[in-house]
Amino acid sequence: MGQVNKLPCSFYQDTDVVMLARALIGKVLVTSIDGMTAAGMIIETEAYAGAGDRASHAFGNRFTERTAPMFAKGGIAYVYLIYGIHSLFNVVTGPDGIPHAVLVRALKPLDNIDLMMQRRKTMDVKRLCNGPGTLSQAMGIHFSDSGTSLLDNRIWIEDRGFETGHEKIITGPRINVGYAGKDALLPYRFRIND
DNA sequence: TATAAGATTTACT
DNA sequence: GTAAATCTTATAT
Numbered sequence: 771m772g773q774v775n776k777l778p779c780s781f782y783q784d785t786d787v788v789m790l791a792r793a794l795i796g797k798v799l800v801t802s803i804d805g806m807t808a809a810g811m812i813i814e815t816e817a818y819a820g821a822g823d824r825a826s827h828a829f830g831n832r833f834t835e836r837t838a839p840m841f842a843k844g845g846i847a848y849v850y851l852i853y854g855i856h857s858l859f860n861v862v863t864g865p866d867g868i869p870h871a872v873l874v875r876a877l878k879p880l881d882n883i884d885l886m887m888q889r890r891k892t893m894d895v896k897r898l899c900n901g902p903g904t905l906s907q908a909m910g911i912h913f914s915d916s917g918t919s920l921l922d923n924r925i926w927i928e929d930r931g932f933e934t935g936h937e938k939i940i941t942g943p944r945i946n947v948g949y950a951g952k953d954a955l956l957p958y959r960f961r962i963n964d
Numbered sequence: 965t966a967t968a969a970g971a972t973t974t975a976c977t
Numbered sequence: 978g979t980a981a982a983t984c985t986t987a988t989a990t
Contacts, residue, residue: 816971818971825971826971827971827986832987834986834987835986836985836986836987850971850985850986851970851983851984851985851986852970852971852972852985853969853970853972853973853982853983853984853985854970854982854983854984854985855972855973855982855983855984856972856973858971858972860971873971875971901972901973902971902972903972903973904972904973913985944971945971945972946970946971946972947971949969949970949971950971
């Protein structure tokens with residue numbers, strides 16, 4: 771085994787959640803769940819800028835049992851169920867009390883693709899992790915994992931040195947947040963141009 | 965307690 | 978391109 775460069779606590783503390791959403795592109799999300807490890811490179815993210823962002827569950831500092839993890843210190847997961855069907859995985863960032871989060875919208879499968887295919891019940895690699903709901907299913911992440919530390923050994927993020935040059939990154943408005951009014955137009959989405 | 969709506973995916977027309 | 982699936986959470990009685 772080569773050296774593992776797990777992102778440290780300090781990585782998640784920056785107050786610029788949009789910058790962090792960009793920085794997470796090219797990093798590698800790894801899970802070790804039910805005794806099995808899987809990994810994929812992050813290729814699409816969206817920033818959710820806390821109290822002032824109408825698209826965020828924490829808009830106006832709305833603090834509930836569900837949103838509580840977003841208010842904690844950066845470096846944990848915020849996972850919630852949407853449409854009664856899909857678990858969506860977010861990375862909580864910023865200092866304690868600032869509900870910033872980055873939604874991971876898509877991965878490129880890297881390790882244990884067989885396991886991902888079993889969990890997703892499809893052989894189509896292109897569709898294993900192509901959306902925020904599907905990647906959670908492929909990685910074994912459940913909404914009950916909300917609040918899990920990304921510095922622990924269940925869900926974490928590594929830097930494996932993949933190139934993410936600026937010219938390869940597409941920036942644009944977020945997806946399916948039309949209810950957020952003008953905030954829906956903000957360029958908070960990042961994706962590798964493939 | 966009851967009701968409405970959702971940071972999506974999939975199948976079907 | 979359109980619609981159904983499906984259930985937790987938030988908000989209102």
